[in-house]
Amino acid sequence: MLARAAAAVRQLCTAASASARTGGGNAGRGDTLGKRLLKLVYTKRSAVVVLRKWTEEGRTVQKYQLNRIVRELRKHGRFKHALEVCEWMRTQPEMRLLPGDHAVHLDLVAKVRGLASAEKFFEDMPEQAKAPSTCTALLHTYSQHGMRDKAEAMIAEMARAGYLTCALPFNHMMSLYMACGELDRVPEMIKDLRRYTLPDLVTYNIWLTYCSKKDSVKSAEKVFDLMRGDKVVPDWMTFSLMASIYINAGLHVKGRDALVEMEKRASRTERAAYSSLLTLYASLQDRGNLDRLWNKMRVTFRKFSDTEYKSMLTSLLRFGDITEALSIYDEWDAASGTRDSRIPNTILSHYIKNGMMEKAEIFLDHIVEKGVKPSYSTWELFVWGYLGNKKMDEVLECLNKALGSLKKWEPNDQLAMAIFSQVEKTGDIETAEKLLVMFRGAGHVTTEMYNSVLRTYAQAQLMPLIIDERMDQDKVAMDEETRRLLRLTSKYPIGEASTLMS
DSSP, X not given: OHHHHHHHHHHHHHHHHHHHHHHOTTOOTTOOHHHHHHTOOSTTSOHHHHHHHHHHTTOOOOHHHHHHHHHHHHHTTOHHHHHHHHHHHHTOTTOOOOHHHHHHHHHHHHHHHOHHHHHHHHXXXXXXXXXXXXXXXXXXXXXXXXXXXXXXXXXXXXXXXXXXXXXHHHHHHHHHHXXXXXXXHHHHHHHHHHHHSOOOHHHHHHHHHHHHHTTOHHHHHHHHHHHHHTTOOOOHHHHHHHHHHHHHTTOHHHHHHHHHHHHHTOOSTTTHHHHHHHHHHHHTTOHHHHHHHHHHHHHHOSSOOHHHHHHHHHHHHHTTOHXXXXXXXXXXXXXXXSOOTHHHHHHHHHHHHTTOHHHHHHHHHHHHHTTOOOOHHHHHHHHHHHXXXXXXXXXXXXXXXXXXXXXXXXOOHHHHHHHHHHHHHHTOHHHHHHHHHHHHHTTOOOHHHHHHHHHHHHHHTOBOSOHHHHHHXXXXXXXXXXXXXXXXXXXXXXXXXHHHHO
16 A cells, blocks of 8 residues: 555656646755645645645745646545645635636545535635536536436536536436436436537447447447547547447457457556456457457556456456466565455455355465455355355354444345345244344344344244334334234244344
C-alpha cells in the first residue's frame, strides 16, 4: 500500500513541477507548492496548513496551478486534500471562481462528506454558479447514490432551465437506470437526448452495454452503424463490447474481427484494454492469441498490474492450465507488494470448483504464510466448497470468518439459503439456530430464514420457543408458511437448542 502511495506521489510531483515551471512565482528550485501538497499522502495532514505557510513565506499562488493540482489529486483518489484546496480557494477574494470550479468542489464534497452535504453545498451556492456544470455534478452524485427520483427531478429542472446542451446529463441518467436494472428506460433516455443534442462516445458505449444485457446482436450492429453515421469515433471499449456481444452469440468470426480492431487501440495510455483482451481471447478459447498478447505485454510494460495478473490467471484457468497459472502466480508473488487476496482467490476458486479441497487448504496456508490476508471472498469460496462436501462445522467456521472480515455485510441470500437448506435436510436444530444468530449479528434476518429454521425443527420433530417474539425483535413479518410451520411444530416436544437460543 505504501509503495503504491509513494509511486503516486512521484507521478503527482512530476505534474506539479511542470506546472510550477510555467508559473511557480518565486519558489525555489526543487521546492514547489505542488510538491508540498502532494507529499502529504496521509489524510490526517492538512492541505490548508501547507497553503497558509506557503503564502506566509511571501510566495505566490495562482488559480490555474491549484486547479491542476486538484485535478491530479482527484485522479489518484486523494479527495480529502483536493477538497481542502478547493475550500481554501473559496476564501481567497482575488480568485474568481467559475461554475466549473464549483462543480469540482461539489463532486469532492459528495465523495468526502456524502450526499446530504453535497445538496447543502448546492443550495448555499451563489445563484450565478448554479449553471449546467454544477447541476450536472449534483445529478452525477444522485446517479452514484442510486437516487432515481431526485435525479429525474434534477434533469427535469435542467431541461426547464435550458441546461441540456450536451450528452453528459443523459449519460448519467442512463448509467443510473442500468444500475437499477431498469433497462427499458435507456432507449427512452436516448430519444430524449436526441431532442436536445447529439450522442457522444460514452452514450454509444452505454447503449452498446444495454444491447449486451439484452443479448441483441441486431440492436448492437444498428447502434454501431448509427455511431458511424454520427461520425463518433469508436474506442477500445466500443470494440470490447461488440466482441463480447458477438462471442456470447456464438459469432466467433465477427468477435475475432472486433478483437483485432480493439487491439489496434490498446496502448500504454489505454492500458486497461489489455486486461479486457486477455479475457475475451480466453472466451474465444484462443490460447494462441492469449499467449501472444501476454508476451506482447511483457515487451510493452516494465511491470504488470494486479488487474493484469488477475485477468491472465482467470484466462489460463479457463483452459484448465493450473501449472502455468501457478507459475504466473509465483511471478506475481515475487513482483507485487500489494498482497491483494483477489489474486490468489483465482487459484483457490479453481481448486474449490473442481472439488480439490485439500489442495485449496494447502494453498490457503501457503498464501497466509506469505502475508496475504484472506478476504470475505476467500472465506465465501470455502463456504461453498465445504457446503458441497456437507462439512457443516467447517461451513460455519468459514462463514463466521467471512462475516467477521467485514464492517458491513452486503446480504447474499443465495448463500444464506443454500446453507439453511442443507441444515434442513439433517434436522440439526442447533446448527440452524447458530446460523440465525450469525446472520442476526451481520444485520440480515429474513422471513425465509425463520421458515427454514422452522422446517429444521419440523424435520427433527421438535418445537421452537417464542418464535413470534424473536421475529418481532428482528422486525421480520410472518407469512402463511411461517404460520403453517408453527402449527405443525406446536405438537412436538420443546427442542433444547431452542431453549438455549431463546
